[in-house]
Amino acid sequence: MKRLRLALCLLLNLFLMGSLLAQESNGRAARIRLLDGTELSGAVLSEDKDNIIIESSSLGKLNIARNKISALEYYSKNPGAGWFSTRTGGRNIFSPVTGFGPGKGEGYYQNFMLFANQAFFGATRHFSIGMGVEFASLVGGSSEFPSIAFYPKFTLPVVENKFQEGLGAIVSNLSENGASTFDFSCYYAALTYGSPDRHFSVGLAYTHEDGDFQPAPIYILGGQYRLSRRFALTSDNWIADPLQGSLLTFGGRILGQKASWDLALMVVVDNSFTFGADLYPVPLLGVTVPFR
Secondary structure, X not given: OHHHHHHHHHHHHHHHHHHHHHOOOOOOEEEEEEOOOOEEEEEEEEEOOOEEEEEEOOOEEEEEEHHHEEEEEEEOOOHHHXXXXXXXXXXXXXXXXXXXXXXOOOEEEEEEOOOEEEEEEEOOOOEEEEEEEEOHHHHHHOOOOOEEEEOOEEEEEEEOXXXXXXXXXXXXXXXXXXXXXXXXXXXXXXXXEEOOOOEEEEEEEEEEEOOEEOOOOEEEEEEEEEEEXXXXXXXXXXXXXXXXXXXXXXXXXXXXXOOEEEEEEEEEEEOOOOOOOEEEEEEEEEEEEEOO
């Protein structure tokens, strides 16, 4: 019965994300940041590998060369009407396993429940680096050192403006292993369909622990659907034998011009028991703010 509940929970997430994506309209707009820092937004009229033509409400038609663009975001509605960036740095809720990353020169800081911290920065158009640190393990003297992690990631267009691929790693030092041993890593590939506002991602990852690769993969599924200019639904799910369980997360994201807030429920599925699995619901409250 518990395995059936887990399967139904996962299928509900997938069905909801898939059906919402199917409702996305064909019209879209873009927000563009040029290499000199100028920001433009408007409806996309046409585009190819060299140029993108938009119609701005204040400047009219603009033909912009792609080699002059440092960051480009697509929207299902005109961002000139107050559609702020999702400010996620290429994440769904907490996971960087997507085909998106922060634009060149963009950076974001995220905090969950005060104890978990992450920051992401776009070094180039296709490469970003992130860092995470948690302090929960220091509470009550359970560990002398916090867990830290680094997140290098390459993002590449597979089909321009439709499919994005992400290749990256999560290289971590768990608090239980001392101050200097980076002996737990996760290497992943992800394929994302859609725009930063509305997308669905699938990923496959393998872990490297204590000098050995684990043969069983981790399956990663997630996405986001923006319902309005200030609210989006988002989901982040890790299903894996190497973790002796799964992490299933679904929630909402409140979007603002200066920050975004995540309110979600994570269900920790513990498969380490001989018979069945135990489920542990964990509420999550997080905030993400740009630092550039």
